[in-house]
Amino acid sequence: MGRWEPNARGRLEEAALQLYSERGFDRTTVAEIAEHAGLTERTYFRYFADKREVLFGGEGALDEIITHAVAEAGHAVAPIDAVAAGLTAVGEMFRGRADHARRRQAVIAANPGLQERELIKLSRLAASTADALRRRGVAEPTASVTAETAIAVFKVAFERWVTDGGELADVIADSFAELKTVAGAGQ
Amino acid sequence: MGRWEPNARGRLEEAALQLYSERGFDRTTVAEIAEHAGLTERTYFRYFADKREVLFGGEGALDEIITHAVAEAGHAVAPIDAVAAGLTAVGEMFRGRADHARRRQAVIAANPGLQERELIKLSRLAASTADALRRRGVAEPTASVTAETAIAVFKVAFERWVTDGGELADVIADSFAELKTVAGAGQ
Numbered sequence: 001m002g003r004w005e006p007n008a009r010g011r012l013e014e015a016a017l018q019l020y021s022e023r024g025f026d027r028t029t030v031a032e033i034a035e036h037a038g039l040t041e042r043t044y045f046r047y048f049a050d051k052r053e054v055l056f057g058g059e060g061a062l063d064e065i066i067t068h069a070v071a072e073a074g075h076a077v078a079p080i081d082a083v084a085a086g087l088t089a090v091g092e093m094f095r096g097r098a099d100h101a102r103r104r105q106a107v108i109a110a111n112p113g114l115q116e117r118e119l120i121k122l123s124r125l126a127a128s129t130a131d132a133l134r135r136r137g138v139a140e141p142t143a144s145v146t147a148e149t150a151i152a153v154f155k156v157a158f159e160r161w162v163t164d165g166g167e168l169a170d171v172i173a174d175s176f177a178e179l180k181t182v183a184g185a186g187q
Numbered sequence: 188m189g190r191w192e193p194n195a196r197g198r199l200e201e202a203a204l205q206l207y208s209e210r211g212f213d214r215t216t217v218a219e220i221a222e223h224a225g226l227t228e229r230t231y232f233r234y235f236a237d238k239r240e241v242l243f244g245g246e247g248a249l250d251e252i253i254t255h256a257v258a259e260a261g262h263a264v265a266p267i268d269a270v271a272a273g274l275t276a277v278g279e280m281f282r283g284r285a286d287h288a289r290r291r292q293a294v295i296a297a298n299p300g301l302q303e304r305e306l307i308k309l310s311r312l313a314a315s316t317a318d319a320l321r322r323r324g325v326a327e328p329t330a331s332v333t334a335e336t337a338i339a340v341f342k343v344a345f346e347r348w349v350t351d352g353g354e355l356a357d358v359i360a361d362s363f364a365e366l367k368t369v370a371g372a373g374q
Contacts, residue, residue, distance in 0.1 A: 080369050112307075119306040120299075126339075144343045145365045152313075152339035156331045178332045182267050183370035 091169030257319040278356030
């Protein structure tokens, strides 16, 4: 094991984002990211499996927050509201991180491979959300429709927030209100 | 130009699906697919850009059906119902194709690269659906929330249909009814 480096993960994420923004994703190497962060390549690979993963480090945390919110929701709470509460808590995680998220989104938008990785992550998040709902006794197809719909709303909210600013938690709450209007508007 | 081959596209799709199912996606070449279909590699590349694309040929047709349904919907029709009508028409396209769809889904489920391609296609379909809604005067965020939600419901419906059988159009209609229950259930 190398010596302990304070906030190595955060430093690597910031260094990667800076280099990907300046030079482009394809023209940046892991060695350069590590050097820019004042760390070694070996340390980089202790945290991230590859060059893409440094942009997607938060997945585990998101998953945990949503699963926790669904597990802890009172039994009177509708499934969609339990998931919305979890996603709003995810939104709180991003308080003060709008600039970081905006730069990250610009890097992803410029690279089809990164867009694919982002979609896979969202798809996994929907699958684990549906699992959490089923563990709470929500039957199919309600669990899957709720989970996939909620992650779709989250995706739209995240994009709105990156473009328009404000607080992500507020944009998420507003987007779920919009979902209810949209779905309730039909016959 | 080569000579005209009756239903070359369909023959290539069927040959690819058969070989991908039997040998696996990675162990099948374009040359083998073409040979199995009684056609040349050159003909293959007239229809499909690469080895993955032969599994995703219907994207343009799906897009057209949804866009048409949204454009033609009466002004009293709610946006979500216009998109649901388009997706139900897409469902009609798959009448009698359940076995084909099931085999295709098994090939995709076995290959992460194909899953990514599938997600990218669905994501593009959501984007073009949102475009179609905006052209009809639907404002943001309603257009994006409606489009992303509808495609999420379609994804769930398609997976349900592949697993449970029945008619896709019916499963889609049923899944949109479920969406309204799910979204209406909250506060």
